[in-house]
Amino acid sequence: MIVKNKRWSEEEFFKVRKEVLSQWHTGKEIEDINEGIEYVKKLPKEKTVPFRAKMLEEEDRAEITLMLGVATIELMRDHLAYLEDLRPQWAWHPDTWTRSRQFERVEQAIERSKKEGRSVINGYPIINHGVKKTRELVESITGSVSFNVSDRDTRLQAEMCCASGITSICTHSLNDIAQHHKDCPLDEKIWYAQYNARLAAYYTEHGAPIACDIPGNFTGWDMPGFRMADAILEVLLTAEQGAKVITSSLDLGLNLIQDVAAYRTYKKLGREYLDKFGYRDVAFYVRSDGWLGDHPIDQGRANALVAWQVIIPVLAGVHRIFLKSVDEAVSLTTKEGNRMALMNARQLLIMMGSQRLPEGPELKLEMEMMEKEVKAIVDKVIEVGDGDVAVGMVKAVEYGILDTQFSPWRHFKGKVLLVRDAQGAIRYLNHAGLPLPKEVIEYHKEKIAERERKEKRKADIEWVIENVTMVSQPF
Numbered sequence: 387m388i389v390k391n392k393r394w395s396e397e398e399f400f401k402v403r404k405e406v407l408s409q410w411h412t413g414k415e416i417e418d419i420n421e422g423i424e425y426v427k428k429l430p431k432e433k434t435v436p437f438r439a440k441m442l443e444e445e446d447r448a449e450i451t452l453m454l455g456v457a458t459i460e461l462m463r464d465h466l467a468y469l470e471d472l473r474p475q476w477a478w479h480p481d482t483w484t485r486s487r488q489f490e491r492v493e494q495a496i497e498r499s500k501k502e503g504r505s506v507i508n509g510y511p512i513i514n515h516g517v518k519k520t521r522e523l524v525e526s527i528t529g530s531v532s533f534n535v536s537d538r539d540t541r542l543q544a545e546m547c548c549a550s551g552i553t554s555i556c557t558h559s560l561n562d563i564a565q566h567h568k569d570c571p572l573d574e575k576i577w578y579a580q581y582n583a584r585l586a587a588y589y590t591e592h593g594a595p596i597a598c599d600i601p602g603n604f605t606g607w608d609m610p611g612f613r614m615a616d617a618i619l620e621v622l623l624t625a626e627q628g629a630k631v632i633t634s635s636l637d638l639g640l641n642l643i644q645d646v647a648a649y650r651t652y653k654k655l656g657r658e659y660l661d662k663f664g665y666r667d668v669a670f671y672v673r674s675d676g677w678l679g680d681h682p683i684d685q686g687r688a689n690a691l692v693a694w695q696v697i698i699p700v701l702a703g704v705h706r707i708f709l710k711s712v713d714e715a716v717s718l719t720t721k722e723g724n725r726m727a728l729m730n731a732r733q734l735l736i737m738m739g740s741q742r743l744p745e746g747p748e749l750k751l752e753m754e755m756m757e758k759e760v761k762a763i764v765d766k767v768i769e770v771g772d773g774d775v776a777v778g779m780v781k782a783v784e785y786g787i788l789d790t791q792f793s794p795w796r797h798f799k800g801k802v803l804l805v806r807d808a809q810g811a812i813r814y815l816n817h818a819g820l821p822l823p824k825e826v827i828e829y830h831k832e833k834i835a836e837r838e839r840k841e842k843r844k845a846d847i848e849w850v851i852e853n854v855t856m857v858s859q860p861f
Contacts, residue, residue, distance in 0.1 A: 389573040391626050391776040394584045402581060406541045410489045412516035413542060415549075419588070422549030425521070426594035435530045435554035436595040436631040438475065439671040442705035446740065450696075450731045451475040451532065451708045452724050453676075455509035457499035459519050462510060466527050468721040474728055477532040477708055478552070481509030485537030485566060489514055505718055512546050520550035530554075532599060535582065536562050538570045544582040548589055554597040554633065557583040557624045560616055560779060564604050564793045572797065573780050579620070580627055587628030598629040602652075603637035605792045606678030607854060609804055609812055610639055610648035611756045612790055612820065615763035617652070618659050622775045625665040632660075632668055635708065637675035638695055640857070641811040646743050647752040649674070649702035655760055673706035674699035680858040681715035685726075688712040691857060692727045696734045701743040707731065715858065752811075759826045763787070766821040786819030791850075805849035806856070808837035815845055 407413030416422055431437040442449060452474045456462055466476070483492045492514045495507045512520055512533070524531055532554035535543040540562075544555045556562070559579040563570045586596035602617035617634050624632055634656065636648050653672050660668050676695050682688050689712055699707045709731055713723035743749065766787055771778020782788040786799045793800065801818035813830040814822070834845050852859075 387571065387573045387577060389576045389580075389776045389780070391623055391774050393626055393628060394580060396588075399581070399584050399588065403545075406545060406581070409487060409542045410513050412513055412546070415517045416545055419549075420592075422517075423589055423592045423594045425549065426551055426553065426589060426596070429551055429553070433524075433528070433530050433551070433553070434595060435532055435597040435633070436669070438530050439597065439631065439633055439673075439706060440669065443671060446703075446705070448700055448705050448707055448735055449475060450728055450735070451477050451673075451706060452728060453477045453479060453534075453708065453710055454719055454724065455479040455481065456505035456718060457481070457496050457507045457511060458505065459515060459523065461499070461505055462523055463526060465719075465721045465724070466523065469725055469728065470527055472725070472728055472732070473528050475529040475532075475706075476527065477534060478512075479509045479534040480513075480536065480543060481507035481511055483507060484509060484511045484513055484543065485540075487539065487542075508718060512550070513542055517546060517549045520546065520552070524551040532597075534599075534601070537566045538563065538575065539578050541578055541581050541585075544585055548585060548594075548596055553595065554599050555582055555586060556601060557586065557598040557627075557629070558600050558620050559623065560783070560788065561601060561604055561613075561620065564790065564795045564798065566794075568794055569796055572783055573776070576623065576776050576779065579623065583624040583627035583629050587630070590630050591628065595631055597631040597633050598624045600624065600632065600634040601637075601675060602635050603675050603678050604790055606637065607792055607804060607812075608790045609759075609802075609814065610636060610644060611759035612763065612788075612802075613637070614648060614652050614655070614756070615760045615767075616788065618656060618760065618764050619767055619775050619779055621656055621670070622659060622663055622665075625660060625663070625668050626775075630668055631671075633671045633673055633706070635673045635675040637678045638698055639812045640677060640694065640698075641806075641809060642698060642701070642743070643749050643752055643809070644811040645698045646702040647749055647756055649699065649704050651753050651756045651760065653703075655757065659764065671706070672704060673708060674702075674704045675708050676710040677857065680855055681710075682858045683715045685712050688715065689726070689730055692730050693734060696731045697738065700735065700738045701741065703742055755826050755829045758823050762821050762823050762826070787821055789818050789820060792854075803847075803850055804853065805834060805845050806837070806853050807833040808840050810856075812853075815850065
């Protein structure tokens with residue numbers, strides 16, 4: 387497949403849409419796209435992600451979004467009702483079989499979950515439940531709902547979300563398959579993501595704003611600058627399809643200075659690249675994602691991790707904070723675990739108020755190095771694509787210009803190795819084929835050398851392994 391960074395025509399979109407809706411019988415429920423648009427237009431504006439993102443930015447305050455996904459309508463409703471008095475925002479996610487379009491297996495899992503009174507799958511099967519039941523869930527709460535559509539072909543997930551009143555869908559490509567797939571070709575995935583972005587843009591153009599979300603997380607142990615570079619490229623792909631509201635995240639590396647530097651740098655560069663490529667009318671908001679690495683089993687330790695995932699974004703000036711529950715290491719999210727995480731986070735928001743981390747010399751230097759790293763990668767990708775972001779991304783993976791560690795996706799070279807420095811920030815032990823400026827390479831080398839001198843041992847693969855289990859290792 388040859389994919390280009392070019393806006394789809396309306397004719398092309400609706401031709402493909404017929405095939406998308408035929409993937410499962412519930413697609414028939416949403417054939418009339420105008421009915422879905424009218425439904426979204428009638429939602430209270432406070433229940434829509436585009437409105438809330440803009441409001442929080444203007445008011446300079448943070449709010450918490452909780453993650454959730456279980457098998458049955460009854461379990462979802464029970465979980466949502468248990469938290470409704472605290473009025474959180476929500477980010478729902480699909481189960482593994484929905485992501486891989488194994489809808490017959492999902493049907494069996496839903497029935498088994500009903501019989502056993504527990505979810506036997508790890509997410510909300512939105513396609514099998516369909517638009518009517520999903521709307522009932524959306525209408526049962528006061529908060530907005532985002533949905534982490536993910537895996538190879540997410541188009542029917544996206545369609546069902548938009549028609550159901552879920553006002554934020556993912557439009558990521560490389561980031562998605564790097565986490566969830568072994569061999570999906572990148573050009574194919576970009577094409578699927580373009581469909582999702584065009585879908586959201588179509589709703590928006592007809593008076594029903596849908597936010598396009600670009601998660602910037604990869605596998606959980608990636609360099610913040612690399613994640614940011616890819617996210618910017620995917621933001622540009624999304625904007626080309628006509629999206630007018632783009633939200634994007636960076637997950638945490640857990641080092642205060644480096645994470646604050648990443649969030650602030652991303653706000654600056656995301657806006658800068660959108661303007662540079664002519665998308666000045668696109669609203670761009672940066673949110674936080676939770677820690678995607680290892681989680682501690684002990685609930686006291688898990689609460690500490692939750693707290694740190696709130697403190698860092700607040701100090702960085704981030705307004706939408708996505709949280710996982712304190713159950714993350716041991717089970718599917720429970721309503722009790724989500725409530726505990728939310729209470730923890732809400733208390734921190736009260737105590738922290740409008741505090742922000744001052745821009746001292748260390749933070750300023752980290753931001754300078756990160757900006758140079760990100761620009762070098764983004765600009766090189768665009769260069770090898772002769773100005774076309776989509777073409778450039780495909781070639782950049784082939785050439786090793788885009789690469790990371792620990793991904794199941796076999797098209798990455800997988801030669802990058804990362805370790806932590808003496809302060810716990812993530813550094814390149816081997817940057818492989820990433821086109822980093824010499825001063826950035828030397829900066830990372832010196833940071834690693836500081837730890838080597840402190841611990842009197844050389845950085846090697848053992849440091850890489852230690853990084854993987856840093857959060858959950860025994861006291």
